[in-house]
Amino acid sequence: QVHVVESGGGSVQAGGSLKLSCTVSGYTYDDPCMAWFRQAPGKKREGVASVVTLNGHTNYADSVKGRFTISHDNAKTTLALQMNSLTPEDSAMYYCGITGGRCGGFPSLVRGTYDYWGQGTQVNVSS
Numbered sequence: 001q002v003h004v005v006e007s008g009g010g011s012v013q014a015g016g017s018l019k020l021s022c023t024v025s026g027y028t029y030d031d032p033c034m035a036w037f038r039q040a041p042g043k044k045r046e047g048v049a050s051v052v053t054l055n056g057h058t059n060y061a062d063s064v065k066g067r068f069t070i071s072h073d074n075a076k077t078t079l080a081l082q083m084n085s086l087t088p089e090d091s092a093m094y095y096c097g098i099t100g101g102r103c104g105g106f107p108s109l110v111r112g113t114y115d116y117w118g119q120g121t122q123v124n125v126s127s
Helices: none
Strands: 003-007 010-013 018-025 033-039 046-052 057-060 068-073 078-083 092-099 121-126
Touching: 003 092, 018 033, 018 092, 018 121, 033 068, 033 078, 046 068, 046 078, 057 068, 078 092
Parallel strands: 010 121
Antiparallel strands: 003 018, 018 078, 033 046, 033 092, 046 057, 068 078, 092 121
16 A cells, blocks of 8 residues: 655744655555645645656745745655745645556645645754
């Protein structure tokens, strides 16, 4: 079975940085799309950043453009999110998602695009 695990979350002060990591095991599909979503208490899960692993094309939510960078390693089916200049509004549970098959189109930030998810890693940013 597919197993997705996020790590790297923690507590930082505003202006600080964190790097999140996602590892995927039991995954045999080729060329998936992968993404980071986040969800704060009382809010919907929102797309943060996504990547088409086939070609490296990326997409970011407007709220994180210029601050966050998504990257991937196809050989290891891993995903990372470098987060800089963090603000309290970035506090949320961050989830890693991956499609259940080949994905060669636009790097979507739509929740339903992704089929497998991890349990999340918590990010808390204090002012």
